[in-house]
Amino acid sequence: MNSRILLPLLLFSLVCITNGTKVFNVLRYGARSDNKTDNAKAFLRCWIDSCRWRGKSRFVIPRGWFYLGAVVFRGPCNGHKEFVIKGVLRAPIKPGLFFIDHWITFQNMNNLRIYGGGTLDGQGASAWPYNNCKTGSCKPLPVSLRLDFINDSYIHNIKSINSKNFHFNVFSCYRLAFRRVTISAPHDSPNTDGIHISGSGGITVDAADIATGDDCISIGPGNRGIHISNTFCGPGHGISVGSIGKSETTEESVSGVAVVNCTFRGSLNGVQIKTWPDSKAAGGSASNFTYDNIWMEDVENPIFINQQYCPFNLCNPQGSSKIEISHIIFRNIWGSSTTRDAVKLNCSKSHPCHDIALENINLTGPGGVASSSCSNVHGRSRGRQTPPSCLH
Template identity: 45%
Template sequence: MASINTAFKALCLSLLLVAVSSSPTTELKIFDVQSYGAKGDGTSDNAKAFTNAWKDACAWKGRSKVYVPKGAFYLGGVTFAGPCNCQTSFVIDGVLLAPTNNDDIKKETWVNFSYINYLTISGSGTIDGQGKESWPLNNCNTNDHCPRLAVSMGFDFVNNSRIEGITSLNSKAGHLNFFFVDNFTIAGVNITAPGDSPNTDGIKIGFSSNINISNTHIGTGDDCIAILSGNTNLFIYNVTCGPGHGISVGSLGKNKDEKNVEGLMVKDTVFTGTSDGIRIKTWESSATEIALSNFVYENIQMIDVQSPINIDQQYCPYPPCKKTGDSHVQIQNVTLNNIWGTSMNKEAPWIRIEWFKPKVTDKIRFSF
């Protein structure tokens, strides 16, 4: 009997060793872009080297890391696509430089991540959109043939992921764009562009859910955070905003395919020198019937903000606007609690609410 037990244990051990040896490795493998020929000289186009490093990291059957060391890495438009075999990280300690000429990017997004689960982007580095040369081209309010400027970094269909620590500088258009993203964390990020840089939204979110933004500074020439159609369960806390146009929901109601926005918490946030603080903007002659509901704004400080609270259902960015009907965007269950500070405009009201018909907006609760 003893010999049988010994043989059985030996068999189990051998099977265990086979199982372990055939399973994906848990050891982290690093894919340094320089080993793929990338040069941190600020002029060589490293798109091919970065793409090849990403492909190998994504295909690795274990934890992998694409690493960008110190240096200035010029990079044309590039897409990092999944799905990947395991958890993948992208660590940026150097500087990524976009082409100064927007036409050289040849994409709507300069650096794009798509169809990935369990992605982490981190590091002490900077994503430099080098947008100054392109900003004068952003004249779509007067030019019907204006170019579509590139967003610096985009995430499409990326889930259970995070971005932390990096700096986004001087985007041509928006800095970070999220589309059909679920369970994503943005923490400790610094987003900056001059206050007069046009349409340089800090974080733009659409058709996404369970987004957490925390411990982040955003100063741009447009919305610090723009919350667009189809979002649910967004949590924003300990964010500083300024310069910029505040944290905005909308604009909404212009297009027929828009969806509801439900569940927004903004707390422990400071607005400094912005045109707006808390902002909701919908088109008066809206093309769709949607609802914006269950918003909570709590513990918010305003420092020299022009319009600290601005709920506008007659949104018209480039007047005059045609007024052909009512707003069908309903705003429901909005709570503002412990909002304080100063306005830079002594004549403007601290709270600005404009709607086409009062009945479309209800249950707005204030506590100061």
């Protein structure tokens, strides 16, 4: 057959058109739903064609169980792209295959939509015994889903379970939205942060359900305009800004964080800001945060500013953080603490916190009694204050 005729026929066999959207199905590129064949090459071939197609295209993983080795989906692409996961993707469990820092990565794209109701199964139990950072030196373990330089995009109706490291890692992304994502790992799984955000802006998380072994959401340096709403956390280590100040270079500031209408149940922390006490770097700040309308149920540290964060004694806990924390509002926060000290504002001696506000706080501790503690902090309180405010 003439090659000029063969090529259009081949493309037609791999692609169909639905409502003006080109659909690329991984099965037509050789992917197999047998839970043992590594589908990385088939997925990449499918992605390359989908990405190159001018106009809107839809990359489809149908229902089934797909084993998948490490893969990077690169852009830029032509037009709006949809990545539809309907099945279950399962990560490698052999140590020789997973000592890298990523499993599934998207890079350098605009107008990407990831959805479909499917599941990313990191099979983390195979790797958690290797995740020992007590010496400060850890072998790299893969983040389940990395999003690097992704803008004006949307991730919704996706489930991530048992990640080996972070579930979702967001780096240098702008105007990126998560909605109705479900994240799950055992309470004792190490470093399984639900969503980690760094160097990004205009990030929204809405209606997420997160139960994991580390921070439900962690907000690192260089972020601005982060909005988290209607999200459930527990078990986990709460929604944390930080840690900040570990680097020996000046770290980018964090500003404009809002956490509203959220629920914490059985978590180690509720809303937390944490900085290292003995960073050699100068500068850096965390400012203009609002925590509003939050329910705490059996949370160990419901409201916590911790400027002496020093895990595994990898620093000098008696040092003084150089990160300046200011203009923070804790408003309409109620529920129960499993410890007596329900409100802890532990700020830096050399760089005290200022413009900190406690408004309408109603937290009870064991036996119905709670207390608050402040050090090196300046601010105000108003409305109901249970426990009695340490700000005056």
